[in-house]
Amino acid sequence: MKILEVMELEKNFGGIKAVDNISFFIEEGEVFGIIGPNGAGKTTLFNLISGIYTPDKGKIFFKGKDITDIPPYMLPHFGISRTFQNMRLFGSLTVLENILPAIMVKNSYNIFQAIFRTGSYLDMEKDAYNRACELIEFFGLTEKMEYSASSLSYGEQRRLELARALATEPTLILIDEPGAGMNPKEIWDLALMIKAIKEKFSLTIAIIEHQMNLIMNISDRIMVMDFGEEIMTGTPQEVKKDKRVIEAYLGEELD
Amino acid sequence: MRFFRESKQFIIVMFILYVVLKILFISGMASPYIQQIIQYAIIIALASLGLNIIYGFTGQFSLGHAAFYGIGAYTSAYITKMFGIDNIFSYIPVLMLCGIISGLIGFLIGIPILKLKDDFLAIATLGFGTLVRVFFDNSDKITDVLGGSRGFVGIPKITNLDLVLVVFAFIVIITRYMIKSRFGLFWRCIKEDELAATSIGINTANMKLMAFTYGCMLAGCGGAFYANLYSFLHPSNFDILRSIDFLIIVIIGGMGNITGTIYASIIWVGFIEGLRIVLPSEIMDLRWVVIPVLLICIMMWRPYGIMVKKPR
Numbered sequence: 001m002k003i004l005e006v007m008e009l010e011k012n013f014g015g016i017k018a019v020d021n022i023s024f025f026i027e028e029g030e031v032f033g034i035i036g037p038n039g040a041g042k043t044t045l046f047n048l049i050s051g052i053y054t055p056d057k058g059k060i061f062f063k064g065k066d067i068t069d070i071p072p073y074m075l076p077h078f079g080i081s082r083t084f085q086n087m088r089l090f091g092s093l094t095v096l097e098n099i100l101p102a103i104m105v106k107n108s109y110n111i112f113q114a115i116f117r118t119g120s121y122l123d124m125e126k127d128a129y130n131r132a133c134e135l136i137e138f139f140g141l142t143e144k145m146e147y148s149a150s151s152l153s154y155g156e157q158r159r160l161e162l163a164r165a166l167a168t169e170p171t172l173i174l175i176d177e178p179g180a181g182m183n184p185k186e187i188w189d190l191a192l193m194i195k196a197i198k199e200k201f202s203l204t205i206a207i208i209e210h211q212m213n214l215i216m217n218i219s220d221r222i223m224v225m226d227f228g229e230e231i232m233t234g235t236p237q238e239v240k241k242d243k244r245v246i247e248a249y250l251g252e253e254l255d
Numbered sequence: 256m257r258f259f260r261e262s263k264q265f266i267i268v269m270f271i272l273y274v275v276l277k278i279l280f281i282s283g284m285a286s287p288y289i290q291q292i293i294q295y296a297i298i299i300a301l302a303s304l305g306l307n308i309i310y311g312f313t314g315q316f317s318l319g320h321a322a323f324y325g326i327g328a329y330t331s332a333y334i335t336k337m338f339g340i341d342n343i344f345s346y347i348p349v350l351m352l353c354g355i356i357s358g359l360i361g362f363l364i365g366i367p368i369l370k371l372k373d374d375f376l377a378i379a380t381l382g383f384g385t386l387v388r389v390f391f392d393n394s395d396k397i398t399d400v401l402g403g404s405r406g407f408v409g410i411p412k413i414t415n416l417d418l419v420l421v422v423f424a425f426i427v428i429i430t431r432y433m434i435k436s437r438f439g440l441f442w443r444c445i446k447e448d449e450l451a452a453t454s455i456g457i458n459t460a461n462m463k464l465m466a467f468t469y470g471c472m473l474a475g476c477g478g479a480f481y482a483n484l485y486s487f488l489h490p491s492n493f494d495i496l497r498s499i500d501f502l503i504i505v506i507i508g509g510m511g512n513i514t515g516t517i518y519a520s521i522i523w524v525g526f527i528e529g530l531r532i533v534l535p536s537e538i539m540d541l542r543w544v545v546i547p548v549l550l551i552c553i554m555m556w557r558p559y560g561i562m563v564k565k566p567r
Contacts, residue, residue: 050454052450052453072453072454073453073456073457073458073459074456075456076454076455076456077456081454081455082454084450084451084454088448088450088451088454089447089448089451090443090444090447090448090451090452091447091448092447093443093444093447097440097443100437100440101437101440101441101444101452101455101457102455102456104437104440105437105441105455105456105457106456107437109436109437111433111436111438111465114432114433114435114436114437114438115258115429115432115433115436116256116257116258117257117258117261117432118257121436125436128437164455165454165455167455168455168456
């Protein structure tokens with residue numbers, strides 16, 4: 001089943017075509033990689049899907065429903081979640097406080113229940129707390145639970161952002177360059193982590209990444225972009241062999 | 256009831272404070288002037304708490320807080336004078352109404368202007384503040400009772416320590432519970448990073464509006480108390496300088512720190528009024544040298560507010 005379908009998407013920034021007539025789909029349960037040189041329009045594409053930008057043309061369907069004009073805050077409620085290229089954590093909030101709001105957006109208690117501290121309010125708070133603890137434990141951050149997010153190491157912050165994105169219980173998660181600034185060992189751990197969360201949370205993943213070994217390792221299919229256009233889409237093996245991709249991105253071999 | 260049980264400590268502290276103040280008031284150890292100042296400090300704390308919700312917790316920079324304080328004050332002054340309200344029991348509904356009217360105006364203004372961020376929002380709220388001030392200045396053209404630039408006179412004196420302290424304690428408890436709940440968490444998320452808050456499903460527009468409305472409600476309640484404490488209102492009490500007073504209190508007390516705001520209000524009112532008593536009248540204007548110097552010292556000593564030793 002196609003979980004996400006993008007049709008003829010277009011976005012211009014003052015004459016520059018950041019995304020130019022892109023169409024693709026993502027199958028449920030697959031890992032869909034997106035690669036391309038800097039400025040190819042990958043992040044713009046994510047911003048279009050997650051509603052931060054509105055496209056100039058084209059449609060986006062999620063599980064058959066048109067989500068093109070949905071306000072961005074609604075997407076987690078549909079089941080789409082994302083992370084950011086330059087990590088946007090709530091820096092001075094603790095690890096726990098970073099996760100809790102993502103869980104509690106779906107809680108139903110209202111302000112009066114909160115003020116009068118009714119039983120159902122306390123139950124819901126407790127549930128959210130327990131779920132947050134589970135997530136934090138899964139990402140190995142239990143010891144840092146009461147630390148502020150900005151005091152964590154880079155790798156921990158990356159994991160925290162992933163945990164926060166998962167706290168909204170998504171079915172599709174858009175991950176934007178999780179491996180930026182990581183060493184090969186960390187990249188390897190990240191690949192394992194992504195595979196693990198995919199199984200545990202039965203996710204569909206769309207991922208932007210520059211690290212070839214990471215993306216080739218985890219992706220089922222890869223789309224290659226350049227200058228806002230799709231160059232090709234195919235399995236990692238097909239992508240590696242394709243002439244146009246090599247020219248645009250991987251670089252030619254010296255002989 | 257859980258509402259009271261979970262704030263036992265705070266209620267006990269407020270009760271002791273009440274008893275101490277009451278003894279001071281009745282025994283005559285505090286002159287009527289001092290009594291007025293003590294009540295005034297609590298009123299300022301109430302309104303500052305509102306700004307702390309808007310700015311300290313949610314990060315929406317407002318330079319128009321005094322306008323909402325003024326709306327509450329003029330509303331209460333008008334109603335109590337026109338309907339001849341003079342006892343506490345008929346005053347309580349008026350107080351609520353003043354809060355609701357201020358909140359409602361905040362809500363309506365908030366819908367368009369809360370789309371703006373930081374400096375742009377500051378300018379927009381400044382504009383609204385000026386507009387309200389001009390409205391008060393010319394209010395005698397609508398009905399003569401409001402007094403325009405001559406000031407609103409003859410407002411019944413209703414505010415007393417019992418009422419102010421009880422309402423204040425009540426509102427602090429409510430505010431604390433709001434901050435502890437998911438709504439408070441959402442506000443803090445918005446302050447940290449609005450885009451990230453959106454990305455986890457927080458309806459940021461609604462949440463900002465909620466914080467702004469609530470903050471304006473508290474300002475309105477404070478204003479109402481103020482009107483019925485001093486029995487005289489003048490438009491100049493509600494201009495940009497007053498808004499800046501609130502801002503200073505929030506910053507001294509610490510962004511997003513309820514206890515700090517309360518202390519800062521007491522310190523602020525205490526110094527401005529206290530120096531009036533301490534300093535001989537010839538050098539009274541030295542207040543405006545002493546206070547800024549003091550502000551600079553506080554900001555160097557505790558840049559994150561008097562309650563916070565070090566940033567986390």
